[in-house]
Amino acid sequence: MAKIELDPMLARDCLILGELKFSRLLLMNNALVPWFILLPHTDKTEIIDLPESEQASLLKEINLLSAFVRENFKISKLNIAAIGNIVSQLHVHVVGRDPSDYCWPNVVWGQSEGEPYALEQVKNIRAALAQQLGEAFSRAPE
Amino acid sequence: MAKIELDPMLARDCLILGELKFSRLLLMNNALVPWFILLPHTDKTEIIDLPESEQASLLKEINLLSAFVRENFKISKLNIAAIGNIVSQLHVHVVGRDPSDYCWPNVVWGQSEGEPYALEQVKNIRAALAQQLGEAFSRAPE
Numbered sequence A, B: 001m002a003k004i005e006l007d008p009m010l011a012r013d014c015l016i017l018g019e020l021k022f023s024r025l026l027l028m029n030n031a032l033v034p035w036f037i038l039l040p041h042t043d044k045t046e047i048i049d050l051p052e053s054e055q056a057s058l059l060k061e062i063n064l065l066s067a068f069v070r071e072n073f074k075i076s077k078l079n080i081a082a083i084g085n086i087v088s089q090l091h092v093h094v095v096g097r098d099p100s101d102y103c104w105p106n107v108v109w110g111q112s113e114g115e116p117y118a119l120e121q122v123k124n125i126r127a128a129l130a131q132q133l134g135e136a137f138s139r140a141p142e
Helices: A008-013 A052-072 A119-136 B008-013 B052-072 B119-136
Strands: A014-019 A023-028 A035-040 A077-082 A092-097 B014-019 B023-028 B035-040 B077-082 B092-097
Touching: A008 A014, A014 A119, A023 A052, A023 A119, A035 A052, A052 A077, A052 A092, A052 A119, A052 B052, B008 B014, B014 B119, B023 B052, B023 B119, B035 B052, B052 B077, B052 B092, B052 B119
Parallel strands: none
Antiparallel strands: A014 A023, A023 A035, A035 A092, A077 A092, A077 B077, B014 B023, B023 B035, B035 B092, B077 B092
């Protein structure tokens, strides 16, 4: 698999949660909404350019993460998106949304508001991922 | 397959281009950017709730449409998204983006600007789809 050099903007805005089989798992450092990012091990920038097997791996991880978000946060809608207009490195957003959240029903992209996580919250999210995903998830060092 | 009753907001904002095997194909009536929408034949509102075979069908149509957009419009990035905060009926956006377009690098969702298509343009898009997708696409009546 292609080695992932984390884009500097993602490195600035996100926390590294750990590794799935095909993707690195990031958390947008904005506690106002559960906003996860899959960073597949590829140098392609479009889903369409991934070989079929890698598309299947990515879809599987979108499903895993979607289930995790729905079961662990109070949300009523999932937003799944590959955009990449600003950061071209392929990454897929999996965001849990709810009418009670800070920018509903608008999309999260382009909103300037945000609130960094406390360390304890991130630790709890990593632990919940490890419990729910089992061996599919390798936790990053705290 | 579940029958599709087109959501009134999608019906107002979009043109029906035709039918793929699993999804109805819509065109956002905004000629400022090539913005297509896949409306899968399902009553589920989340991709995660589709059976695996339907997820595979949807992914196949996202690929077909992505290739079509990239080959027929001057774009440099694809934006693929399932959002549904406002219209819950499951629909997937496939949008071709370029640094020269009207709202780059911002996302198209939530932008108020727009410009309706001329009938001739829509006719040309339907013809190009029919040519490129062959029997995978059934053209809607003009």
